[in-house]
Amino acid sequence: MPPSIKEIEKTACQIRKEIVKMTNKAQSGHPGGSLSAIDIVACLFMAEMKHDPKNPGWEERDRFVLSKGHASPALYGILAFEGYFPKEELMTFRQLGSRLQGHPEKLMLPGVEITTGSLGQGLSVANGMALGLKLRGLGGRVYCLIGDGEMQEGQVWEAIQSAGHRGTDNLCAILDRNRLQIDGKVEDIKKEEPIVEKLAAFGWNAIRIDGHDYRAILEALKAARETKGKPTFIVADTVKGKGVSFMENNVDFHGKAATDEECRKALEELDGRLEMIEKGN
Amino acid sequence: MASKGTRDAYGKTLLELGRDDKRIVALDADLSSSTRTVLFAKAFPERFFNAGVAEADMIGTAAGLASVGLIPFASTFAVFGTGRCYDQIRQAVCISQSNVKIVVTHGGITVGEDGATHQMIEDVSLMSGLPNMRVIVPADAHQAEAAVRLAARTDGPFFIRLSREKFPVIYEENPKFELGKADILREGKDLTFVAMGLMVSNCLEASEILSKEGIEAEVINCASVKPIDKQTLVASAKKTGIIVTAEEHSVIGGLGSQVLSAISEECPVPLKTLGIEDRFGLSGKPGELVKYFELDPESIARKAKEFLGGKKR
Ligand SMILES: Cc1ncc(C[n+]2csc(CCOP(=O)(O)OP(=O)(O)O)c2C)c(N)n1
Ligand SMILES: [Mg+2]
Numbered sequence: 001m002p003p004s005i006k007e008i009e010k011t012a013c014q015i016r017k018e019i020v021k022m023t024n025k026a027q028s029g030h031p032g033g034s035l036s037a038i039d040i041v042a043c044l045f046m047a048e049m050k051h052d053p054k055n056p057g058w059e060e061r062d063r064f065v066l067s068k069g070h071a072s073p074a075l076y077g078i079l080a081f082e083g084y085f086p087k088e089e090l091m092t093f094r095q096l097g098s099r100l101q102g103h104p105e106k107l108m109l110p111g112v113e114i115t116t117g118s119l120g121q122g123l124s125v126a127n128g129m130a131l132g133l134k135l136r137g138l139g140g141r142v143y144c145l146i147g148d149g150e151m152q153e154g155q156v157w158e159a160i161q162s163a164g165h166r167g168t169d170n171l172c173a174i175l176d177r178n179r180l181q182i183d184g185k186v187e188d189i190k191k192e193e194p195i196v197e198k199l200a201a202f203g204w205n206a207i208r209i210d211g212h213d214y215r216a217i218l219e220a221l222k223a224a225r226e227t228k229g230k231p232t233f234i235v236a237d238t239v240k241g242k243g244v245s246f247m248e249n250n251v252d253f254h255g256k257a258a259t260d261e262e263c264r265k266a267l268e269e270l271d272g273r274l275e276m277i278e279k280g281n
Numbered sequence: 282m283a284s285k286g287t288r289d290a291y292g293k294t295l296l297e298l299g300r301d302d303k304r305i306v307a308l309d310a311d312l313s314s315s316t317r318t319v320l321f322a323k324a325f326p327e328r329f330f331n332a333g334v335a336e337a338d339m340i341g342t343a344a345g346l347a348s349v350g351l352i353p354f355a356s357t358f359a360v361f362g363t364g365r366c367y368d369q370i371r372q373a374v375c376i377s378q379s380n381v382k383i384v385v386t387h388g389g390i391t392v393g394e395d396g397a398t399h400q401m402i403e404d405v406s407l408m409s410g411l412p413n414m415r416v417i418v419p420a421d422a423h424q425a426e427a428a429v430r431l432a433a434r435t436d437g438p439f440f441i442r443l444s445r446e447k448f449p450v451i452y453e454e455n456p457k458f459e460l461g462k463a464d465i466l467r468e469g470k471d472l473t474f475v476a477m478g479l480m481v482s483n484c485l486e487a488s489e490i491l492s493k494e495g496i497e498a499e500v501i502n503c504a505s506v507k508p509i510d511k512q513t514l515v516a517s518a519k520k521t522g523i524i525v526t527a528e529e530h531s532v533i534g535g536l537g538s539q540v541l542s543a544i545s546e547e548c549p550v551p552l553k554t555l556g557i558e559d560r561f562g563l564s565g566k567p568g569e570l571v572k573y574f575e576l577d578p579e580s581i582a583r584k585a586k587e588f589l590g591g592k593k594r
Contacts, residue, residue, distance in 0.1 A: 026394060028393070028394040028395075029394070069398065094394040094396070094564045094565075095564065095565065096563070096564065096565030096566070096569045096570070096573060097565075098564060100564075101396040101397065101563065101564045102394050102395040102396035102398075102399065102564045103395065103396050103397075103398045103399065105396070105397065105398075115397075115398065116398070117395070117396070117397075117398030117399060118360065118361065118364075118365065118398055118399075119334050120334065149311060149333065149334050150334055152311075152332075152333035152334040152335045152338075153334050153335055154335060154337055154338065181311050181333070181334065182311045182312060182314070182315075183309070183311045183312070183313050183314070183319075183331055183333075189311065189331050189333045190333045190335075
């Protein structure tokens with residue numbers, strides 16, 4: 001039984017709390033881009049991907065590549081909630097000796113398919129995984145989450161060309177289109193629109209959705225799965241810092257943790273949200 | 282000891298250079314507040330180019346700007362400003378002898394919590410291997426300023442490696458800084474420390490510890506890693522007969538390797554390289570990591586003493 005939308009929403013909200021807490025505890029890390037991505041990541045791991053936390057090396061599994069590796073709190077959060085490792089470990093994030101490195105490291109933690117952190121490399125790796133899974137007849141699908149600032153890396157476009165040309169249809173890339181990077185608004189630094197048209201021109205099945213609408217995310221993932229002969233790119237319009245009022249659309253919280261006072265406020269807001277979800281709102 | 286940020290010194294100096302010389306232009310790759318090029322960007326928006334998250338594009342653009350007579354300073358973190366665009370630096374900057382100044386911040390393990398992917402410990406090795414490249418790793422903020430000014434007025438490619446952490450201040454303001462000239466900061470007869478960057482002050486501290494035990498260490502700041510000051514190094518090797526190098530970098534291909542090859546013909550004395558031993562970094566607080574990798578003054582003193590004991594006495 002796939003989980004209900006309500007369950008996904010609840011878990012995503014609980015992970016939002018963890019994202020705020022773990023970055024606060026570490027006094028470093030990237031809350032903004034983790035909060036914008038968590039709804040997508042939660043949908044993938046909870047409802048779309050074929051994977052087994054008890055057997056992370058299962059060959060037939062679907063793969064997830066977090067190309068924007070700085071959103072590691074989102075990945076660590078879902079991995080913990082899915083049972084890859086104990087939730088208590090989340091609070092060791094970024095500390096000396098922790099498996100939860102600042103950026104996700106393949107050799108450290110089960111569930112991390114490839115080390116990321118230097119932007120722009122994930123989609124090429126996802127391409128290789130998708131090609132290899134086909135070649136070996138394993139049947140797995142590959143998902144790759146990319147940042148909209150990250151899209152400025154040339155390598156991303158090399159990979160887009162490769163998969164478009166090959167028609168790698170077991171591949172689905174997702175753009176976390178939160179419109180902010182570090183130095184400001186993406187559109188001020190390098191115009192990204194019309195992004196759907198660009199991706200389509202490169203041979204992709206490009207879909208645009210609201211990246212915080214669980215139903216839309218699940219439908220887009222299903223459409224991707226059913227699309228043959230082309231890779232799918234889901235352009236997910238998101239809000240950086242989503243779920244914490246003072247972090248939303250605030251470029252300062254790209255790579256800055258909440259203070260203790262801010263953390264308390266954020267948790268209060270998220271607890272309020274959780275209550276509303278419980279009440280079925 | 283007071284401490285100051287080498288990247289803060291860079292931001293301030295670049296701004297001043299930009300005021301005095303219209304040929305100075307700056308580029309960044311979406312990290313302008315961290316690298317401090319933001320000060321220049323705000324003052325001279327028409328002479329600032331943000332490549333976004335596109336380091337290879339940034340380096341190529343810098344080479345193009347240089348080719349038409351401008352003096353570009355291109356900045357990002359050490360890992361992205363070297364590894365991510367190595368071939369662009371090789372071809373468009375070094376083979377072409379372009380007047381491009383690559384000034385990176387966040388070198389080494391003191392990047393801290395970001396972990397291995399962001400802790401660049403191979404950059405000095407990568408950049409030193411490139412013909413025509415000059416490689417500078419300043420020991421404090423004042424020397425960083427002097428190095429940036431030297432790069433601005435000296436034609437050709439430069440690589441200057443700065444840090445996220447503030448460094449103890451060693452030099453007075455506006456120190457003399459010459460390419461290919463190392464500074465003897467402390468004279469000694471028993472052992473020579475050769476260091477770059479943060480390790481210079483750690484070696485100075487280590488030499489105080491050793492002094493209490495009757496060991497007088499010479500401390501050489503080898504900020505100009507390339508060209509290297511062979512003369513000063515050889516003279517010190519002749520004097521003390523033993524060298525310990527210290528660097529916040531891999532021991533393969535960095536300062537230690539280069540000091541070794543600088544002395545090996547004329548005065549091959551026993552030499553121990555302290556640095557990161559053929560492995561990647563990891564997350565942790567900067568200070569914790571310096572201790573973890575045994576690059577703190579106490580560890581440096583202990584290792585130097587062990588090495589000395591084994592070799593000389
Ligand atoms: C190659 C590379 N260059 C620079 C950085 C530093 N950096 C980390 S996050 C970031 C901005 C990314 O923006 P975006 O992709 O929009 O991420 P999001 O908004 O989803 O957090 C940059 C420049 C990096 N990690 N990798
Ligand atoms: Mg973004």
